Amino acid sequence: MAGLTPMMQQYLEIHEQVKDAILFFRLGDFYEMFFDDAITASRELEITLTGKDCGLEERAPMCGVPYHASENYIAKLIEKGYKVAICEQVEDPKQAKGLVKREIVRVISPGTVNDGKLLQGKNNNFLMSIYYNMTDFGIGIVDVSTGEFRTSQVIRAKNPKEKLLDEIAKYKPSEMIVNTVLFKDKWLMENIEKRFDSYVNILQNKYFNLESSKDIIKEQFSVYSMTGLGIEADEYSIRASGALLTYLQETQMRALSHIDKLQRYVVDEYMAMDLSTRRNLELTENMRTNDKKGSLLEVLDKTQTSMGGRKLKDWIHQPIIDVENINYRLDAVGAILEDVSLQLKLEKDLKNIYDLERLISKISFGNCNGRDFLSLKNSLSMIPSLKETLSSLDSDYLQKLNTQLDTLEDIRDLIEKSIHPEPPISVKEGNIIRSGYNEEVDYYREINVSGKDFILNLENAEKEKTGIKSLKIKFNKVFGYYIEVTKTNLDLVPENYIRKQTLANAERYYTEELKDIESKILNAEEKVIDLEYDIFQEIRNIVLESVQRVKKSAEIISIVDVLFSFAKVSYENNYVKPIVYSGDEILIYEGRHPVVENMMDKKDFVPNSVSLDCNDNRMLLITGPNMAGKSTFIRQVAIITLMAQIGCYVPAEKAKIGVVDRIFTRVGASDDLALGQSTFMVEMSEVSNILKNATHNSLIILDEIGRGTSTFDGLSIAWSVAEYIHDKEIIGGKALFATHYHELTQLEALLEGVKNYCIKVQENQDGVIFLRKIIPGSADQSYGIEVAKLAGLPEQVITRAREILMGLESSEDAKVPPRKTKEPQHPKAEVNLFNYQDKQIIEDLKALPIEDMSPIEVMNYVYNLRKKIN
Numbered sequence: 129m130a131g132l133t134p135m136m137q138q139y140l141e142i143h144e145q146v147k148d149a150i151l152f153f154r155l156g157d158f159y160e161m162f163f164d165d166a167i168t169a170s171r172e173l174e175i176t177l178t179g180k181d182c183g184l185e186e187r188a189p190m191c192g193v194p195y196h197a198s199e200n201y202i203a204k205l206i207e208k209g210y211k212v213a214i215c216e217q218v219e220d221p222k223q224a225k226g227l228v229k230r231e232i233v234r235v236i237s238p239g240t241v242n243d244g245k246l247l248q249g250k251n252n253n254f255l256m257s258i259y260y261n262m263t264d265f266g267i268g269i270v271d272v273s274t275g276e277f278r279t280s281q282v283i284r285a286k287n288p289k290e291k292l293l294d295e296i297a298k299y300k301p302s303e304m305i306v307n308t309v310l311f312k313d314k315w316l317m318e319n320i321e322k323r324f325d326s327y328v329n330i331l332q333n334k335y336f337n338l339e340s341s342k343d344i345i346k347e348q349f350s351v352y353s354m355t356g357l358g359i360e361a362d363e364y365s366i367r368a369s370g371a372l373l374t375y376l377q378e379t380q381m382r383a384l385s386h387i388d389k390l391q392r393y394v395v396d397e398y399m400a401m402d403l404s405t406r407r408n409l410e411l412t413e414n415m416r417t418n419d420k421k422g423s424l425l426e427v428l429d430k431t432q433t434s435m436g437g438r439k440l441k442d443w444i445h446q447p448i449i450d451v452e453n454i455n456y457r458l459d460a461v462g463a464i465l466e467d468v469s470l471q472l473k474l475e476k477d478l479k480n481i482y483d484l485e486r487l488i489s490k491i492s493f494g495n496c497n498g499r500d501f502l503s504l505k506n507s508l509s510m511i512p513s514l515k516e517t518l519s520s521l522d523s524d525y526l527q528k529l530n531t532q533l534d535t536l537e538d539i540r541d542l543i544e545k546s547i548h549p550e551p552p553i554s555v556k557e558g559n560i561i562r563s564g565y566n567e568e569v570d571y572y573r574e575i576n577v578s579g580k581d582f583i584l585n586l587e588n589a590e591k592e593k594t595g596i597k598s599l600k601i602k603f604n605k606v607f608g609y610y611i612e613v614t615k616t617n618l619d620l621v622p623e624n625y626i627r628k629q630t631l632a633n634a635e636r637y638y639t640e641e642l643k644d645i646e647s648k649i650l651n652a653e654e655k656v657i658d659l660e661y662d663i664f665q666e667i668r669n670i671v672l673e674s675v676q677r678v679k680k681s682a683e684i685i686s687i688v689d690v691l692f693s694f695a696k697v698s699y700e701n702n703y704v705k706p707i708v709y710s711g712d713e714i715l716i717y718e719g720r721h722p723v724v725e726n727m728m729d730k731k732d733f734v735p736n737s738v739s740l741d742c743n744d745n746r747m748l749l750i751t752g753p754n755m756a757g758k759s760t761f762i763r764q765v766a767i768i769t770l771m772a773q774i775g776c777y778v779p780a781e782k783a784k785i786g787v788v789d790r791i792f793t794r795v796g797a798s799d800d801l802a803l804g805q806s807t808f809m810v811e812m813s814e815v816s817n818i819l820k821n822a823t824h825n826s827l828i829i830l831d832e833i834g835r836g837t838s839t840f841d842g843l844s845i846a847w848s849v850a851e852y853i854h855d856k857e858i859i860g861g862k863a864l865f866a867t868h869y870h871e872l873t874q875l876e877a878l879l880e881g882v883k884n885y886c887i888k889v890q891e892n893q894d895g896v897i898f899l900r901k902i903i904p905g906s907a908d909q910s911y912g913i914e915v916a917k918l919a920g921l922p923e924q925v926i927t928r929a930r931e932i933l934m935g936l937e938s939s940e941d942a943k944v945p946p947r948k949t950k951e952p953q954h955p956k957a958e959v960n961l962f963n964y965q966d967k968q969i970i971e972d973l974k975a976l977p978i979e980d981m982s983p984i985e986v987m988n989y990v991y992n993l994r995k996k997i998n
């Protein structure tokens with residue numbers, strides 16, 4: 129723009145490259161923002177907005193943040209959903225003639241944060257790309273902070289949209305990139321945007337181009353063809369991965385060398401779960417607070433390393449279905465459990481290992497310092513001991529892992545002998561290379577040290593020579609070394625002193641000798657800092673050649689850590705090894721809910737057994753009063769099954785688990801008002817998803833479906849859903865069905881696979897006592913009023929409710945009995961429950977051949993009747 133200052137012109141030109149980001153423009157010790165960015169940033173970060181002369185009549189709005197504190201500010205903007213482009217000075221401002229060269233070095237978006245404040249407390253930070261074409265899809269996922277890159281594809285799935293949502297739910301990425309076909313799919317986009325708190329970028333088709341994707345994949349992973357990665361036949365994986373890499377290259381600018389391995393996985397090799405099942409079972413987050421507290425993850429997480437913590441979360445979200453692999457894991461847990469002293473030793477070894485995955489990516493990115501190298505060395509030093517422990521454990525899996533575990537002694541020794549034991553934070557301050565590693569560094573350091581001694585000696589000599597006792601040799605950045613003499617001693621100053629500066633009370637001088645020493649010292653100081661920096665970079669490059677080895681060891685350590693965690697939690701909570709096999713049965717003897725149990729005194733939790741199969745016991749109908757423990761029981765069956773399938777021992781006395789391919793849950797009123805749907809609508813969509821996707825091998829958990837609508841509608845729906853799931857021709861999977869509709873218990877007599885169970889309560893004169901024990905049969909009462917009493921409803925309301933209930937249960941025409949209290953303001957208490965007077969209806973009802981009618985016919989009749997009387 130004409131009239132603009134050159135710097136402002138440069139600013140605008142650079143901003144053109146990243147129009148959608150806030151540009152952090154490096155100016156000395158600050159990042160400055162101008163124009164609209166400044167207005168946005170000052171508002172969002174609550175920092176002062178000023179103005180800068182930009183060559184135009186009006187000053188440009190401007191605000192800035194100090195470089196050293198920028199991480200916090202960037203974190204804040206990313207959290208609020210902005211992208212930030214970092215623009216650095218690429219030449220030394222002191223050396224530059226005219227305008228300093230600047231360029232964007234990185235664009236940070238929610239999915240590409242690699243370290244710093246935003247990652248604190250976060251287990252992962254996924255960026256996901258999706259290539260979707262209505263029937264198939266491919267995905268690529270990367271955790272930029274560790275460099276882990278995965279890809280998969282699903283071809284001609286029965287319900288590709290649901291399957292895609294399941295995969296997104298597995299990772300809950302911070303950011304997604306999607307192709308235009310997906311963007312145009314209104315239903316999918318709406319669900320993605322509403323269900324996931326993710327930043328969505330729509331990329332043009334060229335990003336997903338097959339040929340250019342292959343090229344960029346080959347380049348990134350150093351392979352000659354897709355065969356080397358095992359994805360030659362996976363067109364959709366290639367497209368999604370290609371787009372992901374292109375996007376990363378465009379935004380990250382700097383080397384992505386830490387992303388060096390592509391992991392292909394097959395979606396169907398894992399148990400599938402949709403987002404609401406993950407939420408309902410509170411796998412990694414508590415449903416109400418959205419944090420780890422109160423989740424299965426919290427109970428199982430005894431990992432000692434951050435890598436192990438991430439791996440555990442990954443395993444919980446991806447239970448496996450391969451029986452052999454599950455048993456491999458279970459045997460390993462057993463081996464660790466068997467020997468308590470080895471378990472303790474393992475804990476100690478693991479505890480001292482830092483996050484190798486993040487350390488190595490920090491080193492790849494170049495934002496590392498001497499302390500990171502020391503952490504790396506200290507962690508690697510633990511590997512020999514870890515190997516020794518593993519070799520004593522009697523498990524094929526652990527032995528296999530141990531043989532693959534590289535001790536990386538060469539790297540450890542290199543760091544040991546080269547890096548200073550107490551390096552500073554900055555790599556440009558010196559003191560980063562250990563003495564004795566490099567002769568040149570030692571030589572200059574010696575000059576530096578002895579030079580400072582020379583200065584002291586010179587100071588003493590000059591004091592003696594001149595007789596000025598207060599004479600001092602000092603140093604400052606502007607003048608270097610100088611001799612300072614107070615005004616009272618000026619007459620003693622010898623002739624060879626050359627004046628440098630006059631102060632109010634003193635004069636400053638230098639001598640030829642002082643200058644000589646100074647130049648030696650300063651040169652040596654500068655030299656050694658530069659030299660140390662170069663050597664540090666050389667060491668970094670050597671370490672980088674072993675990135676793959678470090679990552680492999682990190683992966684193994686993370687797996688060992690999870691297995692250790694399973695053993696520790698099983699030991700502390702008395703979990704047992706389940707028998708996992710590929711049959712139909714789920715038999716749990718005296719099972720417990722791991723999270724509910726953990727929240728109370730353990731002895732107070734009442735264990736319960738279950739027997740499910742795909743024949744006579746394929747649908748268990750659980751009735752029982754409110755608060756009896758129905759939801760806890762049915763969820764615990766799902767959680768125990770899931771725990772077994774991730775390779776963990778289970779909270780029970782005995783368990784035999786036939787692996788399931790999916791767990792479905794429809795639990796309680798998880799109304800999603802944010803989704804703009806009513807409670808009932810959400811419930812029905814979830815049920816619909818179950819009915820469309822469940823198979824013979826699925827485990828289905830239904831908690832009070834139909835509750836969100838009128839009793840008859842709800843009962844009819846619950847009834848027909850139960851029939852549909854029970855039907856072997858359609859689904860025939862294993863199901864647990866908790867309900868308050870006592871009418872449903874009639875199904876036991878009608879369908880061969882249905883069994884009734886209820887939860888025992890005891891009555892006494894004060895109300896009910898919950899025994900929490902599940903027994904065969906159906907509950908006779910719902911005890912809703914007793915529970916309401918326990919909840920503290922006023923006595924008057926409770927007494928009146930009992931009266932009404934008795935009236936409803938006893939009187940033929942179900943009238944609400946009159947109130948005994950006199951409350952004149954209110955309408956008369958005598959209300960006809962159904963408000964029907966029509967004698968004919970009563971006659972019809974009396975004549976109804978109810979014994980010959982099926983329950984559905986009865987319900988339809990009642991339903992129509994209700995319509996009539998309304």
Ligand SMILES: Nc1ncnc2c1ncn2[C@@H]1O[C@H](COP(=O)(O)OP(=O)(O)OP(=O)(O)O)[C@@H](O)[C@H]1O
Nearest residue numbers: 732733734735753754755756757758759760761900
């Ligand atoms: N087996 C058990 N042992 C001990 N306490 C239990 C057990 N099961 C459940 N509880 C306790 O009872 C509370 C209520 O359980 P839950 O929500 O499962 O009941 P519910 O029958 O589903 O109730 P509602 O029908 O009102 O939803 C739980 O929060 C837990 O504290």
